[in-house]
Amino acid sequence: MRPPFTRVIARVAVIIIGWVGQSSFGSELPKAHADQSTTIAYHTAITPTADSDVTKGMGAASSLKSLQKTHDVSPYALAGRIRGDYERLMGALRSRGYYVGHVGIKVLAEGKSLEGDDVQLASFLAALPPGKTVECRISAVLGLQFKVGRLFFVLGKSGTTESLLSAKENKLTVGEQGVLQVHEGDPAIAANILAIPSRLLTYLQEQGYAQASVSAPQAVLNTERKTIDAGFFLNRGPKVVLGSFTLNGLKHVKADYIYRRLTIHEGQLYQPSVIEAARTDLGGTGLFSSVQVKDGKKVQPVPQTQNLMAGINGAMPLNFDFIEGKRHRITADVGYSTDLGGRAGVTWLHRNLLGRGEQLRLAAIATGLGGTAQQGLGYDIYADFNKPDFMERSRILNLRVEALRQLLYSYHQTAWLAHGGVSQPIGKDWFVSGALSLEQEQIIQFGTSRNYFIASVPLQVNFDNTHRSNPIEPATHGFRFTVGVTPSVSLEHDTSFFLPMNAQIATYFDLHHLGISRPGNSVIALRGSVGSIQGASTWNIPPDQRFYAGGPATVRGFRYQGVGPQYGRTKYAVGGTSMDAGTVEFRQKLPKNFGVVAFADAGQVGSSSIPGHGKLRVGYGGGVRYFTPIGPVRVDVALPMNRPYRGDKWELYLGLGETF
Template sequence: MTGFTLWGVAAGCAWAADPQPYVTQLESSGQADLDAALKSSSDLLGLQATQAVGPFALAGRIRNDYDRLRSALDSYGYYNGTVQITLHRAKEKDSVQMDGLSPALADWLNSVPAGEKITADIKVQKGPLYHLGSITVQDPKTKAPVVLTKAQQEAFGLKTGQPAVAQTVLGSGGSLLDILREEGHALAQVDKPRAYLQPQTHTLDIVYPVSAGPVLNIGTIDVDGLKRVHESFVRRRLTVREGELYQPSRIEAARQDLTSLGVFSSVTVKDGSTQPVNGTMPLDFTLREGKRRSVGAEVGYSTDLGGRVGATWTHYNLLGNAERLKLTALITGLGGSAQQGLGYDVYADFMKPDFYSRNQNLSVRIEALRQLFWSYRQTAFLVSAGIARRIDKHWNINFGLSGEQEKIDQFNVTRDYTIVSVPLAATFDNTGVGNPLEPAQHGVRASINATPSVSLGNKGSGTSFFTILNASASTYFDLTHLGISRPGRSIIALRGMIGSIQGASTYDIPPDQRMYAGGSATVRGYRWQGVGPQYGRTRYAIGGTSLDAGTIEYRQRLFKSFGMAGFVDAGQVGSSSMPFTGTLRVGAGAGVRYYTPIGPVRVDVAVPLNRAYRGDKWDLYIGLGETF
């Protein structure tokens, strides 16, 4: 048969263009990481199920595999390794084999009958492991040795005698370049190393060309791409300044900080020159502004609070300094075991970043709401203003002033209240989760709040002074630390909270300022405000002056987008200001999760284990993000 015939061959032989089926068997080298590299390097293995080829193309694939597999051996320090590929054709008890390097390989493949599968056996011999010999760092122009500082040597990491693994050798150059640039050598260059094999000693000599260049400071900073955002605001916001030492980590942090403002769709930064400019390196920040406005919808449901539905409108750059205005209108109380009817919640939120100081934001809210709980019916108008200040990477403090005018009907008694409060808070978070909807997998979140308040005498009510104290903490433990799960797949989450109202008794405090438990925020399985002092075995909650609650939750990720959770909640509300009084209520439940790019969709079902009101049987909670 002629290898280039277009029409046919003798009966029983394959057509030249027909795909040749085959199966590949790779013998283990005895080293798991090397076996993985060999498997990923082999086209015979990687393409056998997806890229069918004819005999001549398969012959080329086999010959190419020798070079690919030898490169994998070299990358692990086995420079004298050998590769053997043997092809087998078997029918009944007869067997014919062919060396993968034979000049007659293509003809042999072409002689295999159509449809008959052949086997390619791959065997590698590692040979001796090479180690690093001499390691030289030199200037590529002068060939003079470059003396590294102690910090540079530690970052470089290469030492005579260690295995000559390609990834380690090449990676050390990147590490050296990083520290050189971090030390201000903005124009530093670390080229690919030259390697010299020494077969007699089974060593590899390395020569690394390194040009450090001068130490530079940050030069002129240009800001381009602004349209509606004020340049003066951006420059005040920048965390790097002209004249400071050039450090890529601080420059990147400045870029990410501008991105976090939420007004830019992209922020890029690059060196402004290829040569030093008066001992400095200029920087060019290029910013692309995002959409200024957005419209969204808000939907939620639980069997106790019922449904809530509404719309939001947000302006992200109201006055040119990344001020954010968000308008929200919601209809609430769509059904629900804790509701007596429909209510509303309409509010405007204004946020101004860097208010009189960097890392200090001003927030203002104006709100009108109506809530028709079984515990009380409330119509209120609220105004609040506060300042949130970031102390460091983990700590934030908040302080402000709020005023509320409300009318509350509780147990057929209507009273008006005017409440002035000074909320103070400190929060700690080292979970490393920037998006509040993203589940935490490790670390601690904690907060402590104190709200001194005065309820001024109005129709049907007297004047009272009281202080609301709250503290909460949650922590997350990844079971991968016990060796029983992959990272991020199995999480134990714990939460605890405690609260007390000092200075006034229960009935001297407006009903909406008292402490309640029950619902997704405290003890699931009990309706909203369903835990604590009540009028007999009814759904009418009185509220209390102390609270304590805790949760243990197991979260298991399943497949790529699904997960499940199981939890137990417990809590109590007391009539004295001392926590850990009252009747302890316990709820338990489970749920499913569907993970989206913005956070998990949560569906939980919980039941009360020692219910106080016969109407409490079970509750369903649907939301975005984990409960805590």
């Protein structure tokens, strides 16, 4: 026999239907009943309650509040809108567990007031003189907040409400109970109870139950005990491993590359998060415009030869559906700064040359289009070949041949280069690379022409925990640093061995951590660079291998190669065997996708191999940013503080992305 108190059985989703604003009750009266020639302006005010979430919920649920700025309404339409708000507002209370509370709407005009549910409301509003504004005051009495009572689970895909009510045992394991995040005695907040099925289902699928299901809650409202019990139908289904993989939609990409690239394998425990990570990884290759993965229609039997973990009841096949992206891309290369002048060129890219993600990039770029550090037109022509997963997953092979000509004030260079190397990520944030580089060049410096043949082995270690989604996205936190050494030998002219070493570090601090800005809006960025060349003096090192400073990479305000030892009393740079530089930059985002930057740079180049020797130069300036979906467009103006010669009065830099 049931207890003598009132029990109301209903789905929680129905209980809060008024809160989410989907109820159609109390909609405005048909226009045929309203005086089309008379409209009323009104204002809605909500009296705060003791529960701020209820107050916010009422504001979101109220059609009076949401529609008051649209246009004036007829008296009868406004009356219908007011009546309809009662159920919506009660939904906001119930969603937070206040089932015995009530709401009130008071309508005030011409020194008079009526309750919103008064039968005379429509005629009262219709009698108002034109031009009067009505005030609608919404208030609520919360009453006692109901608590969560019993949460019970019945095994099976479905059943009747009575079968849920008659359940006597909780059918969850300890692990399953731990993911509910709702306990007996908690406030009966509808959103938390409604979230239980998705939380539990996610947990079950991560345990290998691919076909698990959890029903929507059936709620039992106990008005005497002021609690809500909730019951669920639970079906775990078989525990499975991954079965066979089917690849659909491949046209130019080789299937063996996909199988080798996959981070999952047959016989592995079925886990949606792991499968999603594999799907995302395939999408990150850049070969596909879409990668989707779906479970097979039925569970397969597990081969007897497989040695599986206990409790496995089958294998779930996976179907991968691919839509390949465009294989070819042509892009323009355009840039300008007052020191290096303009550059313009075109790049052609093949994304999948041999069917396994190989990239071939061909570029032809004209350089030296004006500029205070240039003496004429130059070019940069190269072919770049990248092969992913070279001999090992995530290892990249890079081959490059390049023809280069640049007519700088410091030297004129015409060179052929060949480069081959591999790079490999180590963990999440580390990256190492090594290469062999050969360069044949002719350099004219201060009227003297020399030929060099240089062989070098660049070795580099990178760390980056800023976790940007693309290389030109501005960093707002974390560190980035690079350490490199390049054992080199110069032949053909004055054979010499030298060892360039360099390091650069950058860090970013978001002022949001101090509570004075929104996340990512105000950022202080710091950068430091240091370099040293061991084993040879300045004049025994090819000019293009020496250290220079000036420009956006070191000291803005000074032209490219404008900081360091000069040739006599001219503005021609000699270069040096040591370098150190530092930057502090403040970045502030503004409304409408704009931003501003202020910065100061300092640096020096010395003839000693020990950094810290040389004439320190300082530059400062500011700029504006316009943020696009692919990154910020940068415009910076910099001034030199202590320029050594006439010229370098100011420098302008245009580009895409931040300087570091």
